[in-house]
Amino acid sequence: MVPWIFGIAHPTGFPAFTLAAGIFAHLFPAGAVAWRIALFSAIAMSAACWAIFASLRELKCEVWIALGASWVFAFGEVAWTRGTRAEVHALAAGLAALTLYFCVRWYARGESRAFALGALSWGLAIATHPVTALLAPALLVALCARVRMLRLRTLAQGLFLFACGVALYAYLPIRSAIVTHAHLDPTLALGDPPGKAFWDMNHPATWAGFRSFVSGSDYGALQSFSAALSPETYRTGAPPFFIYLWREFTALGILAAAAGAIALARSRLWLAVTLFFAAMFPAVFAFGYPVEADIARYFLIPFIVTAILAGYGANAIARAMPELRVVSALILPAIAVTLLVLNRSTFEQPKSSGAEGLIRTVQGATPNDAVLLAPWIDSTALAYAAYVDRSLGRRIVDSAWLSDEAGRVSGWIRDGRHVYVVDRVFGSVPGYRLIRIPGSPDLYRIEKQ
Numbered sequence: 001m002v003p004w005i006f007g008i009a010h011p012t013g014f015p016a017f018t019l020a021a022g023i024f025a026h027l028f029p030a031g032a033v034a035w036r037i038a039l040f041s042a043i044a045m046s047a048a049c050w051a052i053f054a055s056l057r058e059l060k061c062e063v064w065i066a067l068g069a070s071w072v073f074a075f076g077e078v079a080w081t082r083g084t085r086a087e088v089h090a091l092a093a094g095l096a097a098l099t100l101y102f103c104v105r106w107y108a109r110g111e112s113r114a115f116a117l118g119a120l121s122w123g124l125a126i127a128t129h130p131v132t133a134l135l136a137p138a139l140l141v142a143l144c145a146r147v148r149m150l151r152l153r154t155l156a157q158g159l160f161l162f163a164c165g166v167a168l169y170a171y172l173p174i175r176s177a178i179v180t181h182a183h184l185d186p187t188l189a190l191g192d193p194p195g196k197a198f199w200d201m202n203h204p205a206t207w208a209g210f211r212s213f214v215s216g217s218d219y220g221a222l223q224s225f226s227a228a229l230s231p232e233t234y235r236t237g238a239p240p241f242f243i244y245l246w247r248e249f250t251a252l253g254i255l256a257a258a259a260g261a262i263a264l265a266r267s268r269l270w271l272a273v274t275l276f277f278a279a280m281f282p283a284v285f286a287f288g289y290p291v292e293a294d295i296a297r298y299f300l301i302p303f304i305v306t307a308i309l310a311g312y313g314a315n316a317i318a319r320a321m322p323e324l325r326v327v328s329a330l331i332l333p334a335i336a337v338t339l340l341v342l343n344r345s346t347f348e349q350p351k352s353s354g355a356e357g358l359i360r361t362v363q364g365a366t367p368n369d370a371v372l373l374a375p376w377i378d379s380t381a382l383a384y385a386a387y388v389d390r391s392l393g394r395r396i397v398d399s400a401w402l403s404d405e406a407g408r409v410s411g412w413i414r415d416g417r418h419v420y421v422v423d424r425v426f427g428s429v430p431g432y433r434l435i436r437i438p439g440s441p442d443l444y445r446i447e448k449q
Helices: 015-027 033-058 063-075 077-082 088-109 112-128 130-145 152-182 186-190 207-215 223-227 231-267 269-287 295-320 322-342 344-351 354-365 376-387 402-414
Strands: 371-374 396-399 419-422 432-437 443-448
Touching (some): 015 033, 015 088, 015 112, 015 152, 033 063, 033 077, 033 088, 033 295, 063 077, 063 231, 063 322, 077 088, 077 295, 077 344, 088 130, 088 269, 088 295, 112 130, 130 269, 152 207, 186 396, 231 295, 231 322, 269 295, 322 344, 354 443, 371 376, 371 402, 376 396, 376 419, 402 419, 402 432, 402 443
Parallel strands (some): 371 396, 371 419
Antiparallel strands (some): 419 443, 432 443
C-alpha cells in the first residue's frame, strides 16, 4: 500500500522498495494493487534464485547442480512465503544475491563491469534495507584479496554507482516535505503533527527525524550490534536460526553446504572467507534483534550463501567421486522437490481474506466521516482500503492506540467527528465512555458520558 501512494514506510524507510514497487504497480495494469506488489516481490526473489544459479555457474558447477541449489532456496518456506507477498526483504534478498554474484564474478575474472554492477547492486540493496550493509566485511575481504587487479578508474566508477544507489535515501526527506506541504496525509486534518504512518512515518523531513528513522534506533537496531558480544545472544538467538536452516535445506543440504565450504576454502580461500562473512554477519545481527516479529526474514542472506555453498559442495563431490556423479547432481533437485511437496500449503497463502472482513465491519458499523483509531496490524488493512481501493469514503485512519490520542479525542468529538476504536482498547478518555459494537473484530464508539 505504501508504494502505491509513494508514502513513507516504517523505519528504516526502504526507499528503493517503495519507489521500485510503486512504479511497477502503477505501470503493470493487471490485478489488484496488492497482487501487483506481491508479484514484484516474487520477481525480486526470483532474481535471488537466478543469482545463486549464476554464481555457481561462475564457479564452474554443473547446470543441474546449480539449478538444484537455486530451487532448494526457492522452495524453502522462508523464501517462498516472503517472496509471494508484499515484502521489502524479497527485494533486499534479490539485490544482496546479485551483489554476491557480481562479487564472485569479479573475484574470478577481474571484470570491471562486474565490479561496477556489484557496487550498484549493493548501494540499491542498502537503500532497500540496511541489513544488507552487513555485507561490508565480506566485500572488503574480496576487495583486499584482489586489490592488485583493481584499477583506479574501476574503483571510482564503483564508488560512484554505489553512492547513486544509497542516495535514494534522499527520497525520504523530500517526500516527507511534499506530503506535509500539500497536506496529502488525511491525519493532518485532525490537528496531528506530521509523522503519522503510511504517508509520512516519523516525518524524516527534519534532520532529527531522518537520523532516528534511518538508523532504526527506536526499534533497538543499534543495540543488536552490542548484543553480538554477549554469549546470551548466541544461546537464545542461534537455535531458531539453525531450526530454520534445517527446515530449509534438510540434513543432506546442510552436509553439502559444509562440503562446499571446505572445498571452496581449499581452492579459493579468500572467496570462501567472503561467503562465510556474508552469511555470518547478517545471521549474528538477527540473533541479537529479538524485537523483530518475523525474524526469519533476516535469515534470507545467510540462506542464499548456504545455497551457493551447497551447490559447490555437491559439485565437488561429483568431481571427486565420478561414480557418484549422477547421484550428486540429483541430490539438490531431489531436496527441492521434497520441499515443494512439504511446503505445498503455501499455495493457500493468497487465499487469506482476513483483511476483507475487517474492512466490511468498518464500512457497515461506522459513518462515512469516522475517525478510526486502529493498531498497526488493523490500520494497514484499513489504510489499503482508504488510499488504494478508496472504499472508506471520508473516514480517516489513524494508526495509534487510544492512549496515544486521548488528549485530542475530546476536541474531535466537539468538532462533530465520530471517533471509533478498532479491535483493541488501550487507554481511556476522561469524561467519555466506549460503546462496544460486536463484530469481527469488535469496534468501540467513543461517546461523552
